[in-house]
Amino acid sequence: MDIWVTNYDADPYKLEDIDELTIDAYERSLKLKLPLSYKRILQNQNGGTIKYNSIHVGGFQEEDVYLEINHIYGVGYPGLLDSPYLIKEWDLLQDILVFNGEGNAWFALDYSSELPHVIYIEADSKEVMKVAASFEEFLKKLTYKELSQEYEKDSRSKEEAETIFLGQEEFLIEEVLLSYQDTEDIEWYLAKLLQLTEHSSLSVREAVATVIGVNTEYILYECPEPSLKILNRIINNLSRDKSKDIRREMKDLKERYDL
Structure with a gap:
């Protein structure tokens, strides 16, 4: 899946290219395994600004909610290597890997289950929302929309x-x-x-x-x-x-x- 903005030269989240061996070493250092879908996008580009600006959560009888997201961390600084510090500094959940956020809210992989799922954490309230059952599902739910507007329900017959x-x-x-x-x-x-x-x-x-x-x-x-x-x-x-x-x-x- 091609998610990266490639023509942004000043992208603060785009890090030096990495190979599979570097990713393996990172996994060993943190004693966790990145989802295969995450590894694939990192091998295309090591973090950066993405083509999307939000992710849709909810559906059917639940209220439609769009959470803002515009970048995904790569392996390095600023990036996934900041996750242990962020967890400690912001008193976040344990057994997570933060892959997006700037202090007011965070997206993370939750490793409390066998297959890590994606969660969203509000920094102030510490409220946690499950966003996707897997990182692969998370990628598929990324979208682009005007965040100040909601889809008009049933706007078409x-x-x-x-x-x-x-x-x-x-x-x-x-x-x-x-x-x-x-x-x-x-x-x-x-x-x-x-x-x-x-x-x-x-x-x-x-x-x-x-x-x-x-x-x-x-x-x-x-x-x-x-x-x-x-x-x-x-x-x-x-x-x-x-x-x-x-x-x-x-x-x-x-x-x-x-x-």
Whole structure:
């Protein structure tokens, strides 16, 4: 995934290029393993400003929330090597690795579980929000929007949305998927997601996988039986996807919820 802004010469977060051996040495020094998806982006560029400015959290009946983020740390200073100091200085959680933040809020990998998930920490209140089940999911949820504005819920009719879903405009499809996440007609929405599992665009199918990954728990425990059947069909379709990453994500989802 290409996330970096490459034409910013004065980028304070862009560090010297590193190789896999340097990353391995860093992991040994902190006695942790970086997610493979994190290693991949660091091998493309060792930290820096990203093309996105926010990450979307919440969905379906939850309130839409967009958290601001514009850089990701590389290995070095300022970067991941600052994490132990930041944890001590700001009295943050233990067993985390801070990979973004400037004193008022932090994004971090939480290693309290076997698969590190991504959390957001408010510096003053110490409130912790789970953002993504994995760093790979976190990357897929990055987006760009005007942070002072919220998506207009259901700003397009279902008929307009269905026409868009049949098209090839990837960004527009993903935008409409987000705007309808909290619709009350969940069966209709899931049916559209099922339809999009067959879309020719990998980006669209990845968006579907991300939406399902974030909302499976809600669907399982809060939605009626017909919705569960559609959910299973979506997961089964994505489990056969051409993309190895999507197949792996669905495998993890099945194991997590015993599907």
